[in-house]
Amino acid sequence: MRCRKVTKKLSAFLDGEAGEKEKGRITSHLRTCHSCGEEAKALSSLGSLLKEERENIKPSPYFWNKLEQRIAQAEGQQKVFEKLLERLNRVFVPATASAILLIGIFIGSQLGAVVYSAIAKSLNPESFATVQMEVDQSLHLNTLDDFPQESIGGVYTALITESRSPQGR
Amino acid sequence: MDETELILKFKQGDKSTFRPLVEKYQDSVINTCYRFLRNKEEAEEAAQEVFLKVYLSLDSYQPKSKFSTWLFKIVVNFCLNKLRDKKKSLSFQLEEDLPSPPEDQPDRSLEKEELKRLVREAIDSLPENQRTAILLNKYEDLSYQDMAKILDCSVSAVESRLFRAKENLKKKLDPYIEKDAI
Numbered sequence: 229m230r231c232r233k234v235t236k237k238l239s240a241f242l243d244g245e246a247g248e249k250e251k252g253r254i255t256s257h258l259r260t261c262h263s264c265g266e267e268a269k270a271l272s273s274l275g276s277l278l279k280e281e282r283e284n285i286k287p288s289p290y291f292w293n294k295l296e297q298r299i300a301q302a303e304g305q306q307k308v309f310e311k312l313l314e315r316l317n318r319v320f321v322p323a324t325a326s327a328i329l330l331i332g333i334f335i336g337s338q339l340g341a342v343v344y345s346a347i348a349k350s351l352n353p354e355s356f357a358t359v360q361m362e363v364d365q366s367l368h369l370n371t372l373d374d375f376p377q378e379s380i381g382g383v384y385t386a387l388i389t390e391s392r393s394p395q396g397r
Numbered sequence: 398m399d400e401t402e403l404i405l406k407f408k409q410g411d412k413s414t415f416r417p418l419v420e421k422y423q424d425s426v427i428n429t430c431y432r433f434l435r436n437k438e439e440a441e442e443a444a445q446e447v448f449l450k451v452y453l454s455l456d457s458y459q460p461k462s463k464f465s466t467w468l469f470k471i472v473v474n475f476c477l478n479k480l481r482d483k484k485k486s487l488s489f490q491l492e493e494d495l496p497s498p499p500e501d502q503p504d505r506s507l508e509k510e511e512l513k514r515l516v517r518e519a520i521d522s523l524p525e526n527q528r529t530a531i532l533l534n535k536y537e538d539l540s541y542q543d544m545a546k547i548l549d550c551s552v553s554a555v556e557s558r559l560f561r562a563k564e565n566l567k568k569k570l571d572p573y574i575e576k577d578a579i
Binding site for chain 1: 449
């Protein structure tokens with residue numbers, strides 16, 4: 229095994245993380261190579277130095293009590309949030325469903341009218357006016373038309389229009 | 398009751414099993430936080446936050462990996478995020494900032510505290526990923542495989558980080574390393 233490869237694997241070797249085959253090769257190399265041997269000693273010494281200078285602190289005696297309070301607080305906040313979410317769901321979900329249904333009905337009727345008109349026009353242009361009237365009636369758009377002249381509604385509308393005009397006053 | 402039983406009982410609703418879990422790991426969690434944050438009060442505060450996070454997400458823990466691996470992943474991520482937020486200069490101290498050793502004979506009779514400080518500064522001057530690898534390997538005695546799971550990388554990446562970290566530390570601490578050890 230070459231020195232360059234051994235040097236790279238020395239750290240894992242000293243940490244006991246090298247595979248069995250690698251361990252064997254590195255061990256035999258270290259027996260014969262002085263510089264790699266020195267490198268291994270330096271790394272080992274570094275490891276010992278790092279461990280010797282390890283600083284350890286003790287937790288405060290109230291660590292668990294403080295944590296317990298934090299947990300109780302967090303759980304309380306979570307319950308409030310869950311209640312709020314539940315209330316919103318009670319209103320939001322049915323409201324959304326209703327809105328989607330209404331929009332769907334509206335789009336469907338508009339789409340149906342357009343498709344029906346297009347088909348009718350393409351088949352028989354002369355009867356397009358009849359088809360258009362049927363579509364208006366199905367959507368009750370004919371309610372926006374003026375009253376026929378002879379009807380009660382037509383007479384009433386005429387009277388109101390007259391009374392409002394400058395000549396009628 | 399062993400750790401697995403404690404976690405199982407917790408998932409079944411017995412929250413009192415959380416305390417023995419905390420007592421088992423509080424020392425190592427606090428000390429890991431301390432090695433990252435270098436402040437006792439902050440370390441304890443961070444450990445509290447970590448355990449709170451563990452409590453609130455323990456129901457979703459799956460025993461695909463060891464509990465300690467899962468726990469230390471939370472610890473490391475929390476501490477690194479904390480450091481990034483604070484933008485501490487400890488992580489990126491330049492080599493020149495360390496006191497240079499005397500040219501003739503290295504002074505091996507340094508006070509213990511001074512040597513501790515030098516070691517600490519040397520570790521803190523490493524790039525983030527190398528520092529994390531050294532702290533987990535040398536101070537938490539974690540295997541390369543566990544470290545790979547905690548750091549979300551391969552075992553060879555862990556090996557590479559440790560190799561570079563040790564090369565850097567050897568350069569910085571060369572006068573204080575005994576060459577005839579082993």
